[in-house]
Amino acid sequence: MPTCSRLAPYFFAALLGGLTAGCVTTTRVAQTTAAAPVLDVAKELAYCAAQARKTVDQKSNYTRQPRRIGAGKAQWEYVSREDWTSGFWPGTLWYVYETQPTAFWKEKAQGFTQDLAPVLDHKTVDHDLGFQFYCSYGNGYRLTKDPAYKQVLLRAADSLAMLFNPRVGTILSWPRMVKQMNWPHNTIMDNMINLELLFWASKHGGSKKLYDMAVSHARVTSRNHFRPDGTSYHVAVYDDKTGQFIKGVTHQGYADNTMWARGQAWAIYGFTMAYRESRESEFLDRARKSADIFIQRLPADQVPYWDFDAPDIPNAPRDASAAAVVASALLELSTLVPDKAAAQGYRQQAERMLVTLSSAQYQARDQSPAFLLHSTGHKPNGTEIDASINYADYYYLEALLRLQKLQQNKSLSVVEK
Template sequence: MKITKKILFFAVIIAMVSFQRDEKKNFDIDKNLDYCVAQANKTLAVMPDTLAIPRNIAPGSKQWRFVGYEDWTSGFWPGILWYLYEYTGDVKWKEKADKYSRFLTPLAMRTATDHDLGFQMYCSFGNGYRLTGNKEYKDIFVKASDTLSKLYNPKAGTILSWPGMREKMNWPHNTIIDNMINLEMLFEASKNGGGKSLYNMAVKHAEVTMENQFRADNSVYHVVVYDTVTGKKIKAVTHQGYSDESMWARGQGWAIYGYTMVYRETKDPKFLDFAHKVTKVYLDRLPKDLIPYWDFDVPNITKEPRDASAAALTASGLIELSTYTADKELAKEYLSKAEGMLKELSTKRYKSGNKNPAFLLHSTGHYPNKSEIDYSIIYADYYYIEALLRLKKLKAGKDLFTPLFPAKEITLKK
């Protein structure tokens, strides 16, 4: 009897391992995009009557925590809706994306309270303009870019990230690596009536960050503090990583994604070279399943939570970086690693499925602050669907930024 139980036990284990291998080997991009559509429909079904944005779901919960338009994550939900419209061509998603994008409009019209306007306004209105050409969307993110530019300090050469930290932490002019992602909105605005100054500002920010925010091994510091008068670097510290000298996983992901995007916009080879450098240190230190723990240098790392959001945004960045890489073997490696990340994120270990209406489980927001640890988080979902769409386009030989859907929309069923 004991032998039979042991045989049965090992048979089950072998079957599970075999299933997981097949699940990864037979990676179906459309199947996973269809999954995103189904999960997003679940979220739509529970959206409150008043306008609110889903941000996160706690472990074991099935309920989104909703936030207002001022939250730094507010642009990711309308961005997801735009990506769903791009995939399906269904006007239903276009109408929802428009509704939740317009909810954020006041952010462009007021004084900037932090650097996150790019996350908020470009993921929403930027994607909307890319897919529809709606001039209203363009005007709004150009206005938001002008608002964001007011946080630029010409002495330091970077955009102030957190005005509130000037007094709270005595960080006179602080710049975080996350800020690199907001430069995309400045670049796009400069091409659409915002002027050359926005382009110059974005380039200078990227250059100064490249010079001051990285260690000798090309791993990134989360925060650099500058003197507001002289513009000189005072110190480099962390806020969301394990320690000042550790490599915070999502921070390195922001660097990979950010410098790849800056090369796209400038075609300056120094930015492409740097994107390769910050990518190498990340890939060299990944665990075998390609999903990082929340920080690469935290003690007892195998007992620490993962960060699916870092994996998703890095996968998206790597797909783009592979298209700029002249070395065919290196480009192949980037694409293989990106696809491997997406395959792992698309297993039952990381998909929310019936557990909750998000796309992914196991993201880590702000570990030192004990906030959003092992949560489903909206920006993980955003970069996951973005990476899937990029991979789909690349395999079809299409440009990553050209709308995927055919010109004819699917009409909303009455």
């Protein structure tokens, strides 16, 4: 792919209305003279609280978590605490409590959060403990300082660390896939998000080794999980004994050589967070390269198709969850890049995405108690296609809170350092 980085080192390639033709860059995005559309953040936060209230009013106890609402349906399908997404609903409730700090919301957030604790009584079966516990207990600890929450987080971090392979330098994501797919040691891009649990624990009484594991995982992922153009594989497969990188493949994207939207979103979010925690320049560069190619290839409304290379575009399903993850990540990235033009570009891009997500086209409103429509979970498996999904709602609300904090000149820390 040609580059024009010398001519325009901070060229913003994706504006509403389409892509800029001609020379593009895969290494830097940034400045645009067009102002971002105005978003009434307080209004959208109130909308999320009202939608969440619909769900809690329908749920009589704290067991089982809302996960998805299928296309054309109006009610949540619920999952057990063992489901990888089980931390998103309690995390969403903590965010609602942050916007409306009442006893009602605190009680609901606490109830769903505490239901997750028994997960740690069982053998660690995959990498998702960060999603499950950092989103729930992490936000709970940030907002309440409950020492019991801190102990659960430290325990979760130690459990996650059990999957770290020092010969490879990364966490084993899916133990079940070792035999099922003949992937001796597999690491998926989603795992980058779970590193935040390790970073946090290393600073709050956990072992320093947790920090080292997180940095190692990010380094190895940065060097093996990406193609030259900045797009990422979903899965990196390694020899579990030598640590040698074997191949990059996809599991939830269209093909091994395509850019699966949510996988690329995890990369943007994960490496932004890894840079915040470690200040390793490699991670900032990787976050920016991942973001730039994502932004460059967005459709006009700024919400990606489930895979940027799906053969049936423009009729392919969208993935609002990927847009929500990226919007949140770009807001934080805008606070970390060294130049003001780039920072402004990333923030304006995030605001454009949030404007679209907050429109009648993407908000559920009266259709269901979810926040957002039009997410895609696992298209190759035929599941959660054009659906409402709990992690889309979680990151959408997180992005709105981050934008509000930026407007108020506050820290964006999801969990207090």
